[in-house]
Amino acid sequence: MTSDDLTARITQVEARLAQPTPPPLEGQASIPLDPIRHHAYTGDGGPCTTALFGERCAEPPGHHDLSLPSRPA
Numbered sequence: 850m851t852s853d854d855l856t857a858r859i860t861q862v863e864a865r866l867a868q869p870t871p872p873p874l875e876g877q878a879s880i881p882l883d884p885i886r887h888h889a890y891t892g893d894g895g896p897c898t899t900a901l902f903g904e905r906c907a908e909p910p911g912h913h914d915l916s917l918p919s920r921p922a
Contacts, residue, residue: 889913 888906890913891899897906897913 888899888901890897890910892910894910897908897910899906
């Protein structure tokens, strides 16, 4: 893939991302995000020490789904 190909693909992606969000489909509904957990609690009983997107989670243990296996941060 040449640099011209990459530039063209990036330009296409940027153009698609710049388009407005389409309206919801008939019957489509949003769900609350609160019950969705994307990582397990890591810590010693204090705030979570998992690094997410360059920041520490810092939520208390009760905020997490403790049934997920812990992974090192």
